Structures are given as C-alpha cells and as structure tokens.
Amino acid sequence: MIPQLYLPGFEVPFRQLANESGSQSDSQEYRYHHDWSSDVQEGMPLKIYTMGRFALVRDGEAIEFGRKAPRRALELLKAIIAMGGRDVSQENLTSMLWPDSEGDAAHRIFDTTLHRLRKLIGYEQALVMRDGRVSLDNRNCWVDVWAFERILGEISAVLPYASRKDDFRILGRLTKNLQRLYQNHFLHSEDLANWSVSLRERLRSKFIHQLVELGLFWERAGDWSMAISCYQKGLDVDDLIETFHQHLMVCYLQTGRYSEGMAVYRHCRQVLSVVLGIKPAPETEQIYQTMIRRNPLISTG
Amino acid sequence: MFESHVVRIYRRNEEKPGEVAGLVESIGNEKKLPFKNYAGLVSIMRELIYKDEIHDTVVPLREAGKDSKKKSNAL
Incomplete structure (x- = not known):
C-alpha cells in the first residue's frame, strides 16, 4: 500500500494525480507533471538556484549583478539557505559571516545587509525577521x-x-x-x-x-x-x-x-x-x- | 578561526582493515590529497592541522626524525 502524499499547492493527493494522468495525452501529461518543482514554482516571484551556479530569478527574469555585485548581501542570502532557510538565528549568521564584529556593531552590519538584500531581491516579504531569527518565506520564494x-x-x-x-x-x-x-x-x-x-x-x-x-x-x-x-x-x-x-x-x-x-x-x-x-x-x-x-x-x- | 577538511573514503578492504583509499579535501582551497591507508590519512591530517606550526617553527614535522638522527650522530 503506497501512502498518500500531498504536494504543496495541490488539493488532491499525489497518487490520485498520478492515476488521473493516465487519461491525458503524452504531451499533456508531460506538461502537467514534467517537473513537480516547477509546478510548485508557479506564482513564486523569487526563485533561488544554488545547486551548481548561484542565480536569482525574479518574476521570470534573472537578476544581473554586473561588476558591482553586492557581495555581502548575496553572501547573507547564501548563508541563510546554507543554514536551512528557516528560523536562522541572527546571532549565528553574524558570528559566521562577520566574526570580527561583536555586539551593536554586528547588529548594525546585519541590519544594513538585510536591508540591502531585501532591496536587491525586490520583495520585502521574501525575508521575514521574527524574534532574532530570519526566514525565507516559502510563499514567495522557491529554493x-x-x-x-x-x-x-x-x-x-x-x-x-x-x-x-x-x-x-x-x-x-x-x-x-x-x-x-x-x-x-x-x-x-x-x-x-x-x-x-x-x-x-x-x-x-x-x-x-x-x-x-x-x-x-x-x-x-x-x-x-x-x-x-x-x-x-x-x-x-x-x-x-x-x-x-x-x-x-x-x-x-x-x-x-x-x-x-x-x-x-x-x-x-x-x-x-x-x-x-x-x-x-x-x-x-x-x-x-x-x-x-x-x-x-x-x-x- | 577553524578549518574544515573533508575526508572521502572511496575504498575499504573488509579483510584488511588497514587498507583504505580516499582523498582529503581542504575547504577554502582546491587541494585534494590522496591516501591509500590509515597511516597516509593520519600523515595528511597531521600536516594540514599543524601546517602553521610546521612552517612557522624550527623543524618541519617530516624532517624531525632526520634532524634528531643528525643530532645523535653529532654527539
């Protein structure tokens, strides 16, 4: 007996979807199922690619950084993902990324960098800060x-x-x-x-x-x-x-x-x-x- | 500051526990160091961990044996 799986964004069980696909033509079936992740991606304003080259895609277009890439802001984003992407402690991030800064100075660097990152991403709500912990919002981000x-x-x-x-x-x-x-x-x-x-x-x-x-x-x-x-x-x-x-x-x-x-x-x-x-x-x-x-x-x- | 090294074991000989082949990768540089047995692995790790001491202090670890030999000969 195969357990019923529910995919994010779908109301019907995974198995049921698979069975239904049998009645569709090959091309329809392929389009419908060809990539679960891209199905789930639909409607996500921000996509973050880290496996291989690092890339940010906003509203379907790759964000180009040019020669003056905001290195510190991007590093913060990468570190957030490296630490799970959800409820990542600000304290851990600052000690990891800026080990020489402490106390208020570390706090200031973090706030400034987070502000720059949000500006760069263009979606304030993509990064949620709560109780000293930062999360990527999975309703706005696909990672x-x-x-x-x-x-x-x-x-x-x-x-x-x-x-x-x-x-x-x-x-x-x-x-x-x-x-x-x-x-x-x-x-x-x-x-x-x-x-x-x-x-x-x-x-x-x-x-x-x-x-x-x-x-x-x-x-x-x-x-x-x-x-x-x-x-x-x-x-x-x-x-x-x-x-x-x-x-x-x-x-x-x-x-x-x-x-x-x-x-x-x-x-x-x-x-x-x-x-x-x-x-x-x-x-x-x-x-x-x-x-x-x-x-x-x-x-x- | 801490260092990270990744040890990859590609082959283990169940019958001869000492035989193990793999690579040590140092994080932060492209260096990949192969080993064919545990002695080789230990030697690589010792060099990586104590590299600052090896280069900063008087006698490189590998040559320590030779030096002490020279000393005893001189005596």
Missing part, C-alpha cells in the same frame, strides 16, 4: 534545495512499494527531476566557505545514495536506459566512485553495448590510477573479463 529535498522525500515514499505501472511512471519522472535539479554541488561555482560545507556534503551524499538506489531499482526493472542515466549522473558528480563504474559497465554488458562498457572500464582504471594511485577492484575486473568473454574483439579495441 532549489527545498525542491530537491522534497523530491527525495517523494522518492523514499514510493520506491520501497513500487510495483505497479503507475509507480514506475512516477519514479521515472522523479528520477529525471532529481537529476535535473542537482546541476552540481551546492554553491559549486563559489569560493567554498566553512559555513556552506555541511549542507553541500549532506546534499551530495543524499544525491549519491539516491542515485545508487534508483539505479538498482531501474536495473531490477530492466529499464537499462534509466539505470544508465542514474549511474552516468553519479559519475558526473564524482567519477572516483567505483560502484557507478561497475554498474554502468553491467548495464552496457546487458544491452550488448560492449565498446561503451569498455570505455567506462578504461575511464575507471585511469581515474583511480591517476587520482588515488590504486587499481580497479576485483569486482570491476570481473565485469571487464565477462565483457571480453562475451565479445573478444573489444579487448583489442
């Missing part, structure tokens, strides 16, 4: 990290019980949305600050684990193309994770795409040798040997 976490929750609720055609369709959509959202690590293109490490590593770890689980699910289901997309994305995130190489090789083996499987093996061997100074694991070698046995011609390629 990619929140959407990512929401999709992870939806996957965890469906994956263990998935057995019907509808479940597969839902998981297919969620798999694609998850991959699309995780463009790169949290604040990847920024100078990595101590305060951003925790969220960055948490998201990275969750994403990698979810990709492995989804990849295995699609392998069991015999949907090699979906499994390949999971493992390939995993390698895009971190090509030192040998599990991704191994499973990708297995997928190519199963689909008779031996030369692609060989390319994965070569990449695995090279990257492990160059970066870590180690050889592929015996399991990897075993898959490689199986590939050669199935198609001896490729070993000379």
Whole structure:
C-alpha cells in the first residue's frame, strides 16, 4: 500500500494525480507533471538556484549583478539557505559571516545587509525577521534545495512499494527531476566557505545514495536506459566512485553495448590510477573479463 | 578561526582493515590529497592541522626524525 502524499499547492493527493494522468495525452501529461518543482514554482516571484551556479530569478527574469555585485548581501542570502532557510538565528549568521564584529556593531552590519538584500531581491516579504531569527518565506520564494529535498522525500515514499505501472511512471519522472535539479554541488561555482560545507556534503551524499538506489531499482526493472542515466549522473558528480563504474559497465554488458562498457572500464582504471594511485577492484575486473568473454574483439579495441 | 577538511573514503578492504583509499579535501582551497591507508590519512591530517606550526617553527614535522638522527650522530 503506497501512502498518500500531498504536494504543496495541490488539493488532491499525489497518487490520485498520478492515476488521473493516465487519461491525458503524452504531451499533456508531460506538461502537467514534467517537473513537480516547477509546478510548485508557479506564482513564486523569487526563485533561488544554488545547486551548481548561484542565480536569482525574479518574476521570470534573472537578476544581473554586473561588476558591482553586492557581495555581502548575496553572501547573507547564501548563508541563510546554507543554514536551512528557516528560523536562522541572527546571532549565528553574524558570528559566521562577520566574526570580527561583536555586539551593536554586528547588529548594525546585519541590519544594513538585510536591508540591502531585501532591496536587491525586490520583495520585502521574501525575508521575514521574527524574534532574532530570519526566514525565507516559502510563499514567495522557491529554493532549489527545498525542491530537491522534497523530491527525495517523494522518492523514499514510493520506491520501497513500487510495483505497479503507475509507480514506475512516477519514479521515472522523479528520477529525471532529481537529476535535473542537482546541476552540481551546492554553491559549486563559489569560493567554498566553512559555513556552506555541511549542507553541500549532506546534499551530495543524499544525491549519491539516491542515485545508487534508483539505479538498482531501474536495473531490477530492466529499464537499462534509466539505470544508465542514474549511474552516468553519479559519475558526473564524482567519477572516483567505483560502484557507478561497475554498474554502468553491467548495464552496457546487458544491452550488448560492449565498446561503451569498455570505455567506462578504461575511464575507471585511469581515474583511480591517476587520482588515488590504486587499481580497479576485483569486482570491476570481473565485469571487464565477462565483457571480453562475451565479445573478444573489444579487448583489442 | 577553524578549518574544515573533508575526508572521502572511496575504498575499504573488509579483510584488511588497514587498507583504505580516499582523498582529503581542504575547504577554502582546491587541494585534494590522496591516501591509500590509515597511516597516509593520519600523515595528511597531521600536516594540514599543524601546517602553521610546521612552517612557522624550527623543524618541519617530516624532517624531525632526520634532524634528531643528525643530532645523535653529532654527539
């Protein structure tokens, strides 16, 4: 029995939506469901992208900062998101961002920076200050990290019980949305600050684990193309994770795409040798040997 | 001021607990340092944590052994 899920902004249960989608044409169905997060985004005046490049989109248009980017204000916004985005203590933010300022001076810097940030965003109500804590208002802001976490929750609720055609369709959509959202690590293109490490590593770890689980699910289901997309994305995130190489090789083996499987093996061997100074694991070698046995011609390629 | 380092373990040998391969990433720079066993990991961490002391004080940690040898030879 699959639990009923409710998506923010929808009055009807998630499962019911999925069932209803069966009666729609493919293009309608795609448009309606193609991205839960973008559905939820509708009507959100402010969208904040942090996974990969940092970007702010206001009313559908990217905010350009030019050469004089308000660095301090943007850093405050990034730090608020890094600390969860809701009920973030002003005291923690000031000690993290401006450790040399204390007392009234720290308070003044925070107030000034928050004022500048609100001006920059253009929506006073997007940042709510209450009892010394600041929050991003989820009625006015869409944050990619929140959407990512929401999709992870939806996957965890469906994956263990998935057995019907509808479940597969839902998981297919969620798999694609998850991959699309995780463009790169949290604040990847920024100078990595101590305060951003925790969220960055948490998201990275969750994403990698979810990709492995989804990849295995699609392998069991015999949907090699979906499994390949999971493992390939995993390698895009971190090509030192040998599990991704191994499973990708297995997928190519199963689909008779031996030369692609060989390319994965070569990449695995090279990257492990160059970066870590180690050889592929015996399991990897075993898959490689199986590939050669199935198609001896490729070993000379 | 505190420092952050991320230790990534990419391989563990269940049969040989000492064999572990991975990388140490220092936050704030692009440096990634590989290790193949726990001794290597400890050595990297020691260098990272005590780097200021290593560079600011008299004897670099790695060469401490050599120096004490020289001293004993001189004696």
